[in-house]
Amino acid sequence: MEPRISLITLGVADLHRSYEFYRDGLGLPTSRKPEEGVVFFRTSGVVLALYPYSDLAGDVGPGWEVPRSKFTGITIAHNVRERHQVDEVLELAARAGAEIVKPAADTSWGGYGGYFTDPDGYLWEIAWGAFPFHEDGSLDVG
Incomplete structure (x- = not known):
């Protein structure tokens, strides 16, 4: 396996809110919109992705949609x-x-x-x- 982390995906409760926080608040560059279902932000290293929490849990499989701990x-x-x-x-x-x-x-x-x-x-x-x-x-x- 090549030593690389390509993408970190954060499961978020409100894709629009998180998109605005990262794009407008922190200034991270993206060409995607929340309406596309997932948002990718370009960084100097790993790509940061935002994806609805329940959809991300569903992608992993049954039983993964549980409350996050602090x-x-x-x-x-x-x-x-x-x-x-x-x-x-x-x-x-x-x-x-x-x-x-x-x-x-x-x-x-x-x-x-x-x-x-x-x-x-x-x-x-x-x-x-x-x-x-x-x-x-x-x-x-x-």
């Missing part, structure tokens, strides 16, 4: 090139309607970061300092 054990990280960008991204997310669940602060690993949740409670970490970037925007994790 903490699923997964976070999505957006690393930034400069320390001050952590605060800028968290402010942008808050203006878009995100809940800041951990304000930006120095981290135990020598960086700087904070967390917000999107309209469906998915946790996003905004972080600076752990890794340099490749030219294509992906992280150089060594």
Whole structure:
């Protein structure tokens, strides 16, 4: 198997609301509309997809449409090139309607970061300092 993650799909309660949060609030680029049933956002790495939660659970199979817990054990990280960008991204997310669940602060690993949740409670970490970037925007994790 080639080491690659191509797509991360978030099951969302309201596709229009989440589309507006990511497109209008955070400024992620897309050429799709919610009326098409799924929305894809282009990033410097993995494609982020939004899909109705019940449809995604149904695609997996019977018995998967269950309530999500508050903490699923997964976070999505957006690393930034400069320390001050952590605060800028968290402010942008808050203006878009995100809940800041951990304000930006120095981290135990020598960086700087904070967390917000999107309209469906998915946790996003905004972080600076752990890794340099490749030219294509992906992280150089060594």
